[in-house]
Amino acid sequence: MIQGIGASAGIAIGRAFVLPNWEWELPEQKIDVADFAREFERVYEGIRTSKSEIEQIKDELREVVGSDETQIFDAHLAILDDPVFMNEIQGIIQRQYKAAEVAVKEAIDHFVTMFDLLDDEYMKERALDIKDVGNRLLKHLLGAPEITLPSDTQPFILIAKELSPSQLAHINPQHVLGIVTLAGSTTSHSAIMARALGVPLVVGIEMKLEEPIQTGQNLIIDGGDGAVYIEPDKGIIDSYTELHRLQAEAKKRLHDIAGFRPITPDGKTLELAANISSFKELEVALSSGAHGVGLFRTEFLYMDRNRFPKEEEQYEVYRSVAEKLGGEPLVIRTLDVGGDKQLDYFELPEEDNPFLGYRAIRISLDRQDLFKTQLRAILRASHHGQVKLMYPLISSVDEVRAANAILNEAKRELEQEGIPFDRGLKIGIMIEVPAAVMIADLLAQEVDFFSIGTNDLVQFTLAVDRMNEEISHLYEPYHPALLRMLSMTVEAAKRHGIKVGVCGELAGDLRALPIWLSLDVDELSMSSHSILQVKERLLRTSQKDSREVVLKLQECRTSTEILELLQSFMERVGSKTANG
Structure with a gap:
């Protein structure tokens, strides 16, 4: 057995195909x-x-x-x-x-x-x-041809020194059972894509190999623990074949619950919605049992082009999504560029700290022409479904009121033009900065709902740039300070009778589920690929038990202690799931 690094979970059993170096x-x-x-x-x-x-x-x-x-x-x-x-x-x-x-x-x-x-x-x-x-x-x-993979043979396990995202993009998961790369790491772009495609991947085996793997050799790879078996014996094959069967059954069970309502054993409903960036992603979300869209990232309509999208273009996209949802909620976030999201045709200033700079709602309030165009498109789409509007990176009541003033201008214009829209359109804000948490009680009196963006909230609370490899180990989503921030936000929302959801990475993290159940949040919005896993665990996790474990979390002083408690609790829940 060769011990590599597991970079994308799953088991693959088959013959090797060695990709020539490009x-x-x-x-x-x-x-x-x-x-x-x-x-x-x-x-x-x-x-x-x-x-x-x-x-x-x-x-x-x-x-x-x-x-x-x-x-x-x-x-x-x-x-x-x-x-x-x-x-x-x-x-x-x-x-x-x-x-x-x-x-x-x-x-x-x-x-x-x-x-x-x-x-x-x-x-x-x-x-x-x-x-x-x-x-x-x-x-x-x-004028050289692409190096192509065999497509007319039995499915295979791909072996390469390195695998670039471009090469991975051409892989057909029906032909490629799994991938082994001699170099690489779990943070590589190829590893990220392999996980998204659901293809098992093991990396970093070059120094462990006594002789190269040859095309046609029988292999077993485990993308979870990084094991690679070359010409395994019958016992190993039988063992992994059974494990592979169990994993396939677990995957089927997930798809079987797509239509189930997301309710805990003791009756708490926690809606599970999808984060999407385009109409094309909606089908995957719906097939995963998503209860609407909790975050439509509109900035992707502005990317990969050479000018700002016109009102009609935006309206057509928003309308199509609203109609496809058939009355399920659609939360549209207004333009959120700046920071790590740039537009080639929009000259943003060079900044020492772009995450703290000219971005999101700050750009919208500064460029009211662009903002009103988008608001008009969203308002028009609201006539075709249960559309909600959400402002990003809010840090003050003044910003909410200024944004709503422009929204009201757009409403008056549409009324004068005789164009229909939902006059009861719900308005929400992203809670992403500590300032918003500290005045959550004031903000809750201005809007209809909150959505907690945990990615930015963690980095702003801890003063840690999550994209900086030198300090990424300090990016701790389970830091005691963040738990207090979450509690303050939800309590303020509940006190003033507004809905509260979560749309950052933590929404799809199984370990965080007891926190959301304990706090009594109304909705989690996540990547479509996470919805079924979260739903399965939700169906087995009681709100009462979650509250008991979260009470213990309040006594923890470190992220490590918090994670140990959560993991232990969710392993017990997972064991109940596995045992039916």
Whole structure:
């Protein structure tokens, strides 16, 4: 047995197919000064074609894994637009009189080597992104074909030194049972995509192999614990075959409960909604038993284009989602860009602390023309379903009132134009910053509902940038301070008779379920892929027991103590689930 690192859970049993390395050896090829313009144009054309391919991959994958995971390819597009990368290529052509493909290859090698030398796992993973983008560009310059996977044979386990997101995007899960990469880590973009696609993945086995895996060898891989068996004996095969069968049955059980109401054994209803970014994601959400959409991230309508979307474009999308939901709730969050979400055509200022800067509702209140266009589209869509409106990153009562003033202007305009909308449209806000928590009682008197965005609330409460690898270990969602923030927010909402939900990552974390049941929140909104797992556990978890365990949490002083208590409790609940 080879012990690797489990990066995407699941068991795969089958024959190996070893993917050839996507590399080229290029002979030195000198050019004349007169050829510079032609070589530059070849690079530009290669970049245009590469960007078009990446956009197509994004569109195809978004239907399967959702928009969050396809943001991986935004990083690839950014590399192709990076002037530093382009300047390096042009410099090699001009200074060393080298052909375009040679210059691109040397630029790739330069940046990959530079990142690989850094003692930082995150930066090493970004080296793979550069290699992936560079190889795509090289492929076009050389006119080389894609390396394709076998599709007319039995399903196989794919073996590769590294696997780029571009290569993974072309994988058909019906043909690929699982994946093993010699390098890589659980934080790589490929690992993120494999989890989204539901393909078992084991990484990091290169130093453990005495000899290379060969195409055709029998393998068993366990993407949960990282085990890889080469030519396993009958006992191992029988054991893992049974485990695989049990996992398949568990997966089927999840789909069987898609239509069940989300009610605890002692009668607490906790609605489970979906976070989506486009109409295409809605089908997956509904098939998972989602009770409507708790968060429609509208910023994705603004991305992957060269101008702001017009009112009619937005209205058509919002209306389509509202009608498809057939009366189920649709919470539309207004534009939330800035921070880590940029628009190519909207020049946002360079900021030292963009997460604390010009973003979300601050942009909307500053650019009232853009804001009113979106509000008009949402209002018009409200005529076609149970639409609700939500403002992001609210930190004061003044912001809510200013946003509502613009909303009322939009309402008056539509009335004058004779365009119908829901005059009882519910208005909510995201609770994402500590200031909003501290004045939650005041904010609750201004709006109809709260939605707690745990991702930002954790990083702002703990002053930890969750994207910074140096301090990511300090990003602790179960910190005692956060539990107090959650309690304060929900209590304020309940005291003033408004609904409260959760739409951050913690909403889909099984360990947090007792907290939401104890606090008596009304809704959890999460990735569609998490809904069935949360529902199964919810059907077995009583609100009474949850309150008892959360009382004990209040005595805990550290995140570790809190997690141990929650995990122990949920393991007992999970055991009841497994035993029926």
